[in-house]
Amino acid sequence: MSENLSQHNGPDHIGIIMDGNGRWAQAQGLSRIKGHRQGVETCRRIIDACQDLNVHYLTLYAFSAENWNRPEREVNALMELLELFLMKETKLLVKQKVRLHAIGRLEELPAKPRRALKKAIEATKNFKEWHLILALNYSSRNEIVDATKAIAEKTAKGNLSPENITWEMIAANLDTSGLPDPDLIVRTSGETRLSNFLLMQSAYAEFYFTSTCWPDFTKAHLEEAIRVYHNRERRFGRTGEQLDVEASLSR
Ligand code: FPP
Secondary structure, three states: OOOOHHHOOOOOEEEEEOOOHHHHHHHOOOOHHHHHHHHHHHHHHHHHHHHHOOOOEEEEEEEEHHHHHOOHHHHHHHHHHHHHHHHHHHHHHHHHOEEEEEEOOHHHOOHHHHHHHHHHHHHHOOOOOEEEEEEEEEOHHHHHHHHHHHHHHHHHOOOOOHHHOOHHHHHHOOOOOOOOOOOEEEEOOOOOOOOOOOOOOOOOOEEEEOOOOHHHOOHHHHHHHHHHHHOOOOOOOOOHHHHHHHHHHHO
């Protein structure tokens, strides 16, 4: 590597849509479930890579609310993999001082992975620097519905008047409350959709799409995504000239 990526400013939070497990497996005559199993190995590799590259927040889209529509056998295998992942990972997360969070309608997960999740979250709850967020039974639209209901209840009870509703209030009612917005969203396997992932939170995120399937995704691929991110100019609604002036003032 010609540059030390970990010295750069950000991205501090990367969200990943881990796509292509099925196609990766099918291309080599393996079952889709083997592809997911390999995908779990990639998760571990990328958690390590994030620490090396100074990325403090990593959100992995592990199971969408729409994924229940897959064949029952595949859904069951994914839930088993999730439970195994959590049981195996907890020790490592503790060793690496990574705090685990989960977003999504967790109460609808089967009892076993839900229990493993609760334990892992509890075991890592005091860590402050590194964060792994698993999106499970997650749907941005569901999350917005849930946040809207919570706010509507407050207004119905007379505790909040509608004109006082702010974005900050909405954000505080999303599952990601307390977590920073993602700076960079990566999707593997050549698809270029968001598929209901962090729609509100990625309002100002940069996007990086790669044709590499998730089981083949390595630290080198992540470094490339970060390199591309560093070449983008994030203006947050301002002009390039304004940014240049600010940069020269801060030098
Ligand atoms: C997409 O591949 C991936 C998923 C639906 C889930 C991602 C799950 C994993 C990486 C494994 C489980 C993760 C954890 C943390 C336990 P796909 O099946 O849609 O691939 P395809 O588009 O090629 O069919």
